[in-house]
Amino acid sequence: MWGLQMALLTMSERELDRLKVIEDICAGRISVTQGAALAGISRRQMTRLVLAFRTSGASGLISRKRGFPSNRQYSSGFRDYVVGLVEQHYSDFGPTFAMEKLEAVHGVSLSKETLRQWMTAAGLWKSRTERRKGVYQPRNRRDCFGELIQIDGSHHWWFEGRGPKCALLVYVDDATSKLVHLRFAASENAFDYFNATKDYLRRYGKPLAFYSDKHAVFRTTHASSRDATTGMTQFGRALRELNIDIICANSPQAKGRVERANKTLQDRLVKELRLAGISTIEAANVYADAFVAQHNARFGKEPRNPKDMHRPLSEHESLDDAMCHKEQRTLSGSLTLQYDKRASCKTLRGIRQLGADFAG
Numbered sequence: 001m002w003g004l005q006m007a008l009l010t011m012s013e014r015e016l017d018r019l020k021v022i023e024d025i026c027a028g029r030i031s032v033t034q035g036a037a038l039a040g041i042s043r044r045q046m047t048r049l050v051l052a053f054r055t056s057g058a059s060g061l062i063s064r065k066r067g068f069p070s071n072r073q074y075s076s077g078f079r080d081y082v083v084g085l086v087e088q089h090y091s092d093f094g095p096t097f098a099m100e101k102l103e104a105v106h107g108v109s110l111s112k113e114t115l116r117q118w119m120t121a122a123g124l125w126k127s128r129t130e131r132r133k134g135v136y137q138p139r140n141r142r143d144c145f146g147e148l149i150q151i152d153g154s155h156h157w158w159f160e161g162r163g164p165k166c167a168l169l170v171y172v173d174d175a176t177s178k179l180v181h182l183r184f185a186a187s188e189n190a191f192d193y194f195n196a197t198k199d200y201l202r203r204y205g206k207p208l209a210f211y212s213d214k215h216a217v218f219r220t221t222h223a224s225s226r227d228a229t230t231g232m233t234q235f236g237r238a239l240r241e242l243n244i245d246i247i248c249a250n251s252p253q254a255k256g257r258v259e260r261a262n263k264t265l266q267d268r269l270v271k272e273l274r275l276a277g278i279s280t281i282e283a284a285n286v287y288a289d290a291f292v293a294q295h296n297a298r299f300g301k302e303p304r305n306p307k308d309m310h311r312p313l314s315e316h317e318s319l320d321d322a323m324c325h326k327e328q329r330t331l332s333g334s335l336t337l338q339y340d341k342r343a344s345c346k347t348l349r350g351i352r353q354l355g356a357d358f359a360g
Contacts, residue, residue: 015061022046022053022061074110082108082115083122095119139254141175145303146204146310148174148247150211150258153188156266162279168265169196172258174211175303178296179261180204182288184281190217190234194323197235201242201319205310209245211255219248234325241322242313264299 011019021035025046030038036046052060085106090098095116102108102115119125142148150172157165167188171181181200185192212218220233232240239246249255272291278284313319329337 011058011062015063018049019053019058019061022050025050026054074114079118082110083118083124086115086119086124087122091124095125138256141304143175143303143305144307144309145173145175145178146207146308148209148211149180149200149207150174150255151193152213152255152258152262153185153215154262154265155188156270158184158270158284159273159279160270162274163281166281167192168262168269169193170258170261170265171196171200172261174257175305176301177257177261178300179292182265182285182292184284184288186281188215188217190325193217193235194238197238198319198323201313205312206242206244208309208311209247210239211247211249211258213252213255214248214250218246237326238322238324242317242319264295268295 024030025035036043099112099115153167155167169183183196
């Protein structure tokens with residue numbers, strides 16, 4: 001009895017299924033042919049199993065190869081050789097690509113799954129489960145259009161090989177996922193954000209807040225005594241003058257709507273620019289409005305609250321005065337000032353000229 005229990009514990013699931021069929025054969029409930037069909041094996045193999053069961057009991061059905069290495073197993077020397085090749089030449093390759101290169105370049109032939117197991121054991125490859133990113137709880141949308149605008153710059157080969165690599169400044173409404181503004185620029189800098197934001201504000205009005213990453217345009221890590229407001233960037237200072245908040249996200253996942261929009265644009269907008277034959281920043285900015293309308297009709301959503309939270313500009317607010325570079329300086333007793341130890345002026349006309357030179 002004890003031997004039977006030990007045999008049952010060591011048997012595989014397939015062997016346990018065969019045991020039930022063989023017991024029925026021995027009891028005369030089914031024939032050997034019927035039992036072979038149920039087990040999915042030949043009649044000859046079933047006859048051998050029945051004979052082994054009658055001779056040795058359930059333990060006779062256990063494979064004698066269990067616990068011994070396979071006859072088809074590669075030697076440890078061959079395994080070390082292959083892993084060494086991968087580590088030396090293909091350490092950043094996936095198992096499938098590495099297998100192709102090993103066969104084509106080094107004449108080494110083995111299965112993809114075997115190589116995957118060897119690379120995983122050597123720390124050269126991680127499974128999809130191990131590479132899976134952390135789970136983030138989704139943030140609920142804002143209720144109203146204009147309540148929160150996510151902004152980001154995407155550096156990409158927007159014109160593929162037809163033009164230079166450039167940046168696309170993307171403005172996405174959080175409540176509706178609609179693109180509210182696109183602007184192509186040579187790089188992601190404060191002056192291009194000034195121009196893009198002015199175009200957006202003239203069209204829609206002032207949103208309650210902008211949501212951005214921690215790019216140097218939006219957030220400074222060091223307080224500056226030269227700034228009009230210590231520790232605030234020029235873009236942040238401009239929004240403060242217009243009574244618009246700016247929120248800097250702590251991770252890309254926090255501003256996931258604009259990040260996902262960037263991926264969609266890098267797929268769809270690139271192809272649309274190719275079909276339209278556009279290869280310059282100027283032509284792309286002219287085309288952007290037509291693409292935005294098409295994109296929003298396809299991907300835009302209705303807000304939970306139909307109220308538009310954009311606010312009109314006040315009479316005393318000027319976009320040109322706010323969206324510019326400003327520095328605070330103190331005139332000396334001789335009515336002179338300096339900036340970065342490279343310029344000085346003694347007259348009001350000279351001060352204006354210094355500002356024009358700086359803007360240029």
